[in-house]
Structures are given as structure tokens and as C-alpha cells.
Amino acid sequence: MPKPSAAVETTANASLARRKAVADFSVKYAIYIVFMILIVGIAIKEPTFLSLTNFRNILSMSATRIIIALGVGGILISGGTDLSAGRQVGFAAVLSASLLQFQEYARRMYPNMPDLPLWLPIVGAIAACALFGLLNGAIIAYLKVPPFIATLGSMVAVYGVTSIYFDRPPYGAQPIGGLRKDFTNLGSGFVGFNDVWSIPFIVIIAIVIAVAVWVLHNKTRFGKNIYAIGGNPEAAKVSGVPVNKNLLLVYAFAGALYGLAGTLEAARTGGATNNYGNGYELDAIAACVVGGVSTSGGIGTVPGMLVGVLIFSIINYGLTFINMNPYWQQIIKGAIIIAAVALDIRKYLAKR
Template structure:
């Protein structure tokens, strides 16, 4: 299987799927490395660092899409093999087709559960998130752990972006815009604390499912799409307020 869209790789022969996937992972890992190094070495706030690199990356993508004859148009016309790898039918339940990307989501969830619960790196993540100073005193390499966390997150972004490109059959500079809000809302609903040291993979999965059920139901009720942004913002605000109240109560 190959990706044949010459808009992406102008002048090149069709490339095997693994090549652009590796390129996406490498590019995202580099950005994650920059983010992690900035946070670990210079003690910058993670939100500010990731916001800055998000804007820089967005600008680079806009410039890239203007190159050649593409003139900023949406990239489409992907190889059917690439799309089938993601959107092909995994199995059918009562006449409803379950796509392949459900399997990939399950694999990634299991992988992260193993990393979080069964590896030294996972334990170090929890220790650094709970109390960075205490983790350092306990012998944890805090700087390396923070950098690896950002790199791991970036690799996951690459994988999900690669999958989402096939799912929607086209990509442009706005693909994935505001997805970070969905991720934040799902994590907070699932019990992940903004102050660190609290959260489980199972809770995040439940948060994702609950959020998806909420917005699927709202779409089914024909709620205005613009109103959904307001509802999403309120969910994040309320969830964060509850999280902070629990944190202050523990103190």
C-alpha cells in the first residue's frame, strides 16, 4: 500500500505507508523533545511552551501548504490502501460496521496502561507528577522523565494524526484544531488532576466515552454547533473547579 498524493511529496514516486508514518513520528518527536527540554531545563510552564510550539508548527504548515502548485488547498486523494488500513471494517455488530481504528485505539490504550502501571518510567511519571522535589530526592531523573513524557505524548499525537487523516480522507492546516480542548475535557472528567499525581488510564477512557456520548447526543438533538463550544468550555471550567476544590480540601 502506498500514499499516491503528489501534493504531499511533490515529484516523488508513491511511498509506502510506513515512510510518511515514520516521518510524522520523527517530526512530532522532535517537537516533543523541544517542549520537554524547555520545561525540564528552563522550568517553563508546560501550557505556555506547548501553546508557543503549536503556533509555530501551525505557521510552518501554512507555509508548506503554499509551496509548489498546491496554493494552500486541502490535501486529499489518498491511496485507498491507506484509508482501508484505518477505516476498513474490523467486524460487524447487528449490521453496524466497526472500523479498524477502533482496534488501534484499544492497542494504544493497552500500551499506555502497561507503561503507566508496569514500567519504571510509568512509576517515575507518577512520582514527578505528584511531587517533583520528592521524586528528585528519591533518585528519579526528573529532567529525563519530563522530556520522555513530552516525547511519548508527541509520538501519540503523530499516530493519532496519521489515523485521523485517513479517517476524514483529507488534511489541511486546520485539521485537529481545538482537539486539545476535547483531550483536556475528557481527562479532567476522567479524574486526571491539573495539579498532577492523580489519574488512571481507565478513568481517561471513561472520560473520553462520556464526552463522546454527550456530544453525540447533543448532535442527535440538533443543538447548534456553535453552542457546543460553549458547552465544552463550561464542562472544562466546572471539572477544573471541582478538581481544585478536591485538591484544596486535601491540603
């Protein structure tokens, strides 16, 4: 049998190398490729999708979710998880809304309370959630309860706290409405000319928070420490990283972000009930893992988290825009979560 000529072999090798390069590229940028395919697909089906209004709506919709995902993301990087995120968001929404109803509103939770300065209830809600987070961190760091269980417990308990606060005289468990204009303006106001050519406040807040968290993760000792703790807790400990202290901080900081997200959610929707935030933790975890954050810790970036959140917002908004059956949307979301992680994990498996 004649041997294949050298030229044939070279071509075969080149095409093999090219195929490998394409495979490497698609694995490396899998999430961004999915992101582009989604947008292109929707735009082909319905070209009017590519409008400034839609773009703006998607960003507004994503703002609070981004803030929550940034909190959960830091916890995932540290090797933990947080199931109580959504319920903390709910608590912050109810607390801030109850303290920011306008004077003339008939069903005011505190009929005789004078108007508080706007910042006070917001800071209060943030502080309260930071305290919840601190408690989560303490349970995980000192009682050594696995994060999944610790935050499962606090998820249930925080909902109880919210509901007790929510279901009280004189009006009982009524949705909290009649929010002050200066408060709702935070959620629906914008900087710019009109409601198309403008940037919503909440989007600005989300961007500021994203930049701040990026700096925190990449430019501070705390950030370097949580990556090390998530990447190899034993090595971090031997290297003198105060593991427990950093765990407390990461959960407390995430709590503060949930608190902020909760108040913004109340401001954006103009009200709150004790069921606000229900299930947001799973949305945030899903967005993070789709964005390349590892649930086993040590890996993840802020841009990844942002893309993860945006992918889900586009699915929600875009697929509804092209009138896709919402049940089908669920199936697509589920498939994307699994496919994204299955692809992403190749990055780390291949090199072993």
C-alpha cells in the first residue's frame, strides 16, 4: 500500500489544527457566542427587536438582577452559595417601602410617622440585609454548616421575618403601596431627554455597583483572598489568609447588595409584598454559572456575571417579543444553563 504523500498529510494536519483552533475558540467564548446567536436569532425573526427602546428596557429589567448576581457571584467565588438572596431582597423591599409611603396614603403602615429622609430607609434596608448576610457567614464560618444548608435555613427564616413584619395591624397582610414620588423616581426615573434617549437611574446604579465590585474583586486584598479561599481553602489558610473573617465579609457584602436590590425593586414596581424576590436566588445563581462562575469556587469574573444576567433578560424579553410560548422559553432557559456549563467546564477539563 502506497504511503500518503507528505503534502496530503500536511493538509490533513492543517485542517485538524484549524478544527482544533475553532473548537478551542468556541469553548473559550461559548457564552458570548450563545449571547450573539440569541440576539441574531431574535433579530432575524423580528427585525424591530433591534431598537433603542428594547435595549433600554432590557437594561432596566436587568439592573436589580445584576446587583443580586454580583452578590451571589462573590459568594460562589469564595466556594459557597446563597439560597437566601431572594428572600433578603423581599425583606429589603418590604422594609423600605413601608417606611417610604406618602403622608396622604390611606393605608399607611405607620399612619402618624413623619416623612423620613429618603436615604434613611434605604440605608436601613441595606444594613439589615448585611446583618442577615453576616449571620449566614457566621453560621458557615464558625458552625461549619455547609453553605447550601445554612442559607437554605436562612432563606426560610428570613421569609418568616418578612412576613411577620408585613402582616401587622392596622391593615394586615396588604400589598404596600402609595410610595413617595422621590422614592419611585429612583426606580423609574432617568437621565436624558425623554424615555427613549436616556439612561434609567437604576441602570446607572447597577453599572456603578458592577464597577465597584469589579474593583473589589480584582484590586483589593479582600478580592484576592476570596479567590484564594474558593480555589484552595487549605492553601489560603496556610498562607495566613484569615479565612473565617473573609467568609463573614463576603456574605455580609452580598447581603448589602441584596438590600440595595430590594429597595430598588420596590421603587421600580411602586410597591412590595412579602413574596417579592421569591426565586431570585436561583435566577442569580443560574446567571452566574452561565457567565462562567464555578459553583466549586475560585473561578468567575464580573463581566461574565453581567453577560449571564443579560442572556436571561434577553431570553425573557426577546422571546416574549417574538411571541414565543412562555413554556418553551422555560425549556430554552433550562437548556442554556446546562449547555453553557457543559461547554464552560471543557476549558478546565481539557488541560488536565
